[in-house]
Amino acid sequence: MPRNIGPFVADDGETAESLFYKRGYYKYTAKSSRMSPQVLVDFNIGEKLLYGRVNYSYTPIVPFLEERALYPWAIPKRFKTSRLHDPKLPMSAFPFVVDAFEDVALQFDKALLQGTIRQTPHLTKLKIHAAYTQPERYYRDYMNNYMRASADYLTKNRRTAYVNVSLLIKDFIRDILPRMSDDYPISYPGFVKSTHCPPNVTGLVVDIANLPLYNDQEKISNFIQNPNWGFFMDVCRRHGFMIDQGVPFRMVANIDSRRDGSKSTMLEYAGRYGLDTTPKILASAYTPAYTRGFELFKEFLVKMYHLVSRPSYSITLPTQNGMQRSTLVESRTYTAADLVAELGEETLLSLFMQIRMQEEENEFDEYARKAYLEDALGMYRVAGISKALHMFAQLINSTYEYAGSMTDVVAKMQTAYGEDAIAGVGGATSKTSAKTAFGMLDPMQKGTGGGY
Numbered sequence: 001m002p003r004n005i006g007p008f009v010a011d012d013g014e015t016a017e018s019l020f021y022k023r024g025y026y027k028y029t030a031k032s033s034r035m036s037p038q039v040l041v042d043f044n045i046g047e048k049l050l051y052g053r054v055n056y057s058y059t060p061i062v063p064f065l066e067e068r069a070l071y072p073w074a075i076p077k078r079f080k081t082s083r084l085h086d087p088k089l090p091m092s093a094f095p096f097v098v099d100a101f102e103d104v105a106l107q108f109d110k111a112l113l114q115g116t117i118r119q120t121p122h123l124t125k126l127k128i129h130a131a132y133t134q135p136e137r138y139y140r141d142y143m144n145n146y147m148r149a150s151a152d153y154l155t156k157n158r159r160t161a162y163v164n165v166s167l168l169i170k171d172f173i174r175d176i177l178p179r180m181s182d183d184y185p186i187s188y189p190g191f192v193k194s195t196h197c198p199p200n201v202t203g204l205v206v207d208i209a210n211l212p213l214y215n216d217q218e219k220i221s222n223f224i225q226n227p228n229w230g231f232f233m234d235v236c237r238r239h240g241f242m243i244d245q246g247v248p249f250r251m252v253a254n255i256d257s258r259r260d261g262s263k264s265t266m267l268e269y270a271g272r273y274g275l276d277t278t279p280k281i282l283a284s285a286y287t288p289a290y291t292r293g294f295e296l297f298k299e300f301l302v303k304m305y306h307l308v309s310r311p312s313y314s315i316t317l318p319t320q321n322g323m324q325r326s327t328l329v330e331s332r333t334y335t336a337a338d339l340v341a342e343l344g345e346e347t348l349l350s351l352f353m354q355i356r357m358q359e360e361e362n363e364f365d366e367y368a369r370k371a372y373l374e375d376a377l378g379m380y381r382v383a384g385i386s387k388a389l390h391m392f393a394q395l396i397n398s399t400y401e402y403a404g405s406m407t408d409v410v411a412k413m414q415t416a417y418g419e420d421a422i423a424g425v426g427g428a429t430s431k432t433s434a435k436t437a438f439g440m441l442d443p444m445q446k447g448t449g450g451g452y
Contacts, residue, residue, distance in 0.1 A: 011214075077093065133198075147300070
């Protein structure tokens with residue numbers, strides 16, 4: 001293959017040095033074309049990397065979109081068939097995103113009729129190639145590969161059969177957990193925050209082309225240097241969309257309020273459904289990933305056990321004449337309910353939390369790990385699974401430094417919920433510590449997560 005000597009990356013055969021300089025030149029060229037930094041946005045740096053996937057406190061979130069939802073904003077709305085690249089593949093997103101996109105597409109239709117834009121492959125008749133996809137679908141595909149690799153590793157390093165799930169968990173803690181990192185998470189919340197999770201899980205993204213992501217030359221030729229590029233940026237800005245600088249065919253709904261206090265046009269669209277502020281969207285249109293994540297974690301353990309266990313195993317029994325004989329015993333099968341019955345919910349919750357700390361980018365020392373775990377399990381004992389998961393998520397996802405006793409955490413919780421709310425919460429924290437975790441649970445409280 002002849003070497004690409006052009007100024008932009010055109011294939012995946014570039015040297016590291018060439019890739020560095022050409023990617024830099026692409027960014028410079030893209031930035032030079034923009035009319036406003038609020039329109040063409042780099043989603044590969046800072047908080048924007050997790051846009052639509054975490055709330056203000058960096059807790060992983062997923063869209064609350066269900067066909068039978070009671071609220072109109074929670075029912076996924078389908079794009080018009082005429083707007084789809086493939087009419088046989090229906091696509092949807094948040095209703096306010098679909099409404100805004102339709103108005104953008106209408107502006108292009110009008111401009112073409114009026115002759116104010118030129119006929120081009122991608123920026124004339126806008127066609128949708130990709131939109132919202134349920135995050136759990138991607139997660140299951142990702143975990144199927146992860147489980148096969150983990151099962152191979154465990155079975156190769158074990159001489160005896162896995163006859164129950166307790167043996168699997170023992171080996172998992174010893175052999176798999178210490179090797180885990182944020183690069184390859186196994187929990188659902190960890191996956192949502194990772195680079196393995198694509199941006200279209202947010203319900204805020206619309207792709208109007210399907211070009212190779214590595215091919216900067218095609219992005220430049222088809223979009224940045226497209227004669228309709230300026231019109232595209234202007235129409236997106238006026239209708240509340242941002243454009244991904246690295247993927248210029250990707251439109252991203254801007255659910256942020258502007259620095260001057262005014263609202264993005266997208267919030268006007270969302271306001272038709274009662275979601276007229278960023279905090280309302282994050283609190284109502286999304287749900288924390290940890291709730292479903294704990295259920296999926298139990299499914300993961302059940303599937304892992306069935307992958308590594310054998311249908312039956314041999315045991316040796318004594319006979320009446322003093323001899324020994326071998327007999328086959330069927331391996332136990334499990335459901336998620338069986339798992340809880342045998343091990344207990346608290347044991348499973350503890351393992352889930354240990355995994356979450358291991359796969360987070362924040363490095364927790366042993367004291368911090370023990371403190372967070374004991375605090376959250378203390379909350380579980382007095383307030384149940386939901387509040388324990390809430391508290392733990394806020395503790396490990398927050399950006400403040402761990403302060404040893406976490407006195408500030410319990411203080412806010414005590415103020416918000418009173419002494420009774422934290423009675424019996426033990427572990428390494430005082431009564432102040434669990435409090436901040438509850439104080440931080442308010443999704444309306446603004447932080448820096450997600451870059452909103």
